[in-house]
Amino acid sequence: ASNENCPCCMAHMGASNGTVLVARLQYPKEIRTRFRADVEAAAAGKYDSWLESPFNAVAGIILMDQFSRNIYRGTPQMYALDEKALGWCNTLVGSGAWQELTVSMLQFILLPYQHSEKLEVQQRGIALGEMLVKELQAAALGAAEDSPEAACVKQIQSVIRFAQEHERIIAKWGRFPHRNQVLGRESTDEEVEGLANGTIGKF
Known part of the structure; x- marks a missing residue:
């Protein structure tokens, strides 16, 4: 193919x-x-x-x-x-x-790790992202702040920040509570409250 x-x-x-x-x-x-x-x-x-x-x-x-x-x-x-x-x-x-792969494509390699409800998978995704950032920073050494190289670093750093938000939810709740209704899972009172007041993200 x-x-x-x-x-x-x-x-x-x-x-x-x-x-x-x-x-x-x-x-x-x-x-x-x-x-x-x-x-x-x-x-x-x-x-x-x-x-x-x-x-x-x-x-x-x-x-x-x-x-x-x-x-x-x-x-x-x-x-x-x-x-x-x-x-x-x-x-x-x-x-x-x-x-x-290009940085644009690498983003899509990191996203499935964010979608897992297993903490170790979340952590692996973050570790991979951090490794990429180090490599990209080395490649961007001496480059201007508005250079394509610097933009690539910021791009993956943004993905990591989003991944960390996912990880925090899994670390605390062991699952993504916003999926409960779709998956037919019963939510706890704390999850219902967190989803209602916005303290639990709906990714």
């Missing part, structure tokens, strides 16, 4: 300062109508060969970790591919293939 067979992701990844149009899901209706079949194919294992290329693998991760949330919003199915997406990320990291 190649990205030519996957119009869903890579064509939308802009080159300017690592801008990723798809990342912001600016076109939810288009995603639902155009890419449902691709998400279903990824779930069925039909795109597993994409793992042979880190670039194609990112496309698959976007399908399973991002587009699935849009397409199946409000149903348990929106989380059904989280483990598979995370597995792909672990494969890319373990093989070192993720080092071939």
Whole structure:
């Protein structure tokens, strides 16, 4: 398989300062109508060969970790591919293939770690992000504050801050309470109160 067979992701990844149009899901209706079949194919294992290329693998991760949330919003199915997406990320990291990716693509490698309800997975994602920042800072040494190199550092630092917010929730509650209703889980009184007053994030 190649990205030519996957119009869903890579064509939308802009080159300017690592801008990723798809990342912001600016076109939810288009995603639902155009890419449902691709998400279903990824779930069925039909795109597993994409793992042979880190670039194609990112496309698959976007399908399973991002587009699935849009397409199946409000149903348990929106989380059904989280483990598979995370597995792909672990494969890319373990093989070192993720080092071939651009910073824009690397963001998508970090996101599935944030979506896990396992604390050790959350912590691994943060550690990976911090490692990336150190590498990017070394590459940006001496560069101007408004340089592309400096922008890459800030980009991953922003991802880490968001990851830390996710980690705090898992560390305290052991799960994402905002998922309880969709997944048919009973919320505690404390979770209900926290979700109502905004002290528990709804990521």
